[in-house]
Amino acid sequence: MESLLAASFSLPAAAFSPPSSLSSTSSSPHALRSAVAGAARAVRCSAAKDSILYALEHDEMFNSAEVIQWESGKSINSIAAAQGIRIRRRCRPRYPSEGSGADKAVPRNMLEQIIWDKEVEVSQRKAKKPLQKVIESSQHAPPARDFVGALTAAYSRNVAPALIAEVKKASPSRGVLREDFNPVEIAQSYEKNGAACLSILTDEKHFQGSFENLETVRNSGVKCPLLCKEFVIDIWQIYYARSKGADAILLIAAVLPDLDIKYMLRICKNLGMTALIEVHDERELDRVLKIDGVQLIGINNRSLETFKVDTSNTKTLLEKRGDLIRDKGILVVGESGLFTPDDVAYVQNAGVSAILVGESLVKQENPGQAIAGLYGKDLLH
Numbered sequence: 001m002e003s004l005l006a007a008s009f010s011l012p013a014a015a016f017s018p019p020s021s022l023s024s025t026s027s028s029p030h031a032l033r034s035a036v037a038g039a040a041r042a043v044r045c046s047a048a049k050d051s052i053l054y055a056l057e058h059d060e061m062f063n064s065a066e067v068i069q070w071e072s073g074k075s076i077n078s079i080a081a082a083q084g085i086r087i088r089r090r091c092r093p094r095y096p097s098e099g100s101g102a103d104k105a106v107p108r109n110m111l112e113q114i115i116w117d118k119e120v121e122v123s124q125r126k127a128k129k130p131l132q133k134v135i136e137s138s139q140h141a142p143p144a145r146d147f148v149g150a151l152t153a154a155y156s157r158n159v160a161p162a163l164i165a166e167v168k169k170a171s172p173s174r175g176v177l178r179e180d181f182n183p184v185e186i187a188q189s190y191e192k193n194g195a196a197c198l199s200i201l202t203d204e205k206h207f208q209g210s211f212e213n214l215e216t217v218r219n220s221g222v223k224c225p226l227l228c229k230e231f232v233i234d235i236w237q238i239y240y241a242r243s244k245g246a247d248a249i250l251l252i253a254a255v256l257p258d259l260d261i262k263y264m265l266r267i268c269k270n271l272g273m274t275a276l277i278e279v280h281d282e283r284e285l286d287r288v289l290k291i292d293g294v295q296l297i298g299i300n301n302r303s304l305e306t307f308k309v310d311t312s313n314t315k316t317l318l319e320k321r322g323d324l325i326r327d328k329g330i331l332v333v334g335e336s337g338l339f340t341p342d343d344v345a346y347v348q349n350a351g352v353s354a355i356l357v358g359e360s361l362v363k364q365e366n367p368g369q370a371i372a373g374l375y376g377k378d379l380l381h
């Protein structure tokens, strides 16, 4: 643990690694705390130094956002805002640069609410199972399967966008989509009817999903690679998803600063996982296109801030950046609001290789059989 800790203070890219090892549940908290106190004294920015020393004194657990702040001497929200990210982190007022204004206490939209709830959830989960333990569990998981390979093969087989079919019980914009929700039955029915990959919602509070659903589907004999549909803010979640059998994970550009995306991509690669990096607008797309190693970009037609769905978003962004995306060999997934064969043809003509579909399938009595209705034909598998 000490070496990880040392790395987190010497290499900027590694700075997101496991400050959680400072949790009071760590095996030698005293030694770790001394090591961090030493490192803290060497940090140039006095606000950052104060934050670290404060956390040590108050026996608090660290998270990745805090480490970024220490390294750069800037607040996570100011780093993010400079990149056009409007979603703020729920900052504790101990950071002088954050202030403690009343507006900071209220999330500005649903995505921000989800992220603030996620910060609480992840810190509670980390307290129960520190990063080191999750890393160990991830090493015992069945090997990750080839998510991009499954999409490419399905596209060639069907000459139609490969389907990532979503196992989703509820959503903030639509409420409960399916009362009799059996994730394994839905997953098997999707696979039988030609889905290339599956997306499993794991957020409990807003989507009534769970990591247990992910694990149960993985252990049920379903062969399609699985995307963990989560709101990732911390590398802990990536290792946790892998430990539960995920083959791919969602990274949302509206939430994550560039350096987080880069570092998380590296972790995914080391774990053999695919990252689906989701964008909603041109600015986010341009940020992601500057990052090396991106294989899969999702263009979400739903604004996660307003819930407005507009399928022309996929077309507009691909008209602007399609050539560059093709030159880079990146596959594009059209996400959200797809209900009919015309919708599928529309995003296919815009240039997507795959689509991510939840509501229009999961709401039907037989979600798998609904796939033929969505495509206007049976899919080969």
Ligand SMILES: O=C(O)c1ccccc1NCC(=O)[C@H](O)[C@H](O)COP(=O)(O)O
Pocket (backbone or CB within 6 Å): 110, 111, 166, 168, 171, 172, 173, 174, 300, 302, 304, 307, 335, 336, 337, 338, 356, 357, 358, 359, 360
């Ligand atoms: O769906 C929501 O209400 C939502 C709200 C806030 C953040 C994310 C949200 N959904 C995630 C997704 O984008 C969709 O689950 C996915 O793209 C499938 O969309 P759909 O086919 O429209 O169910």
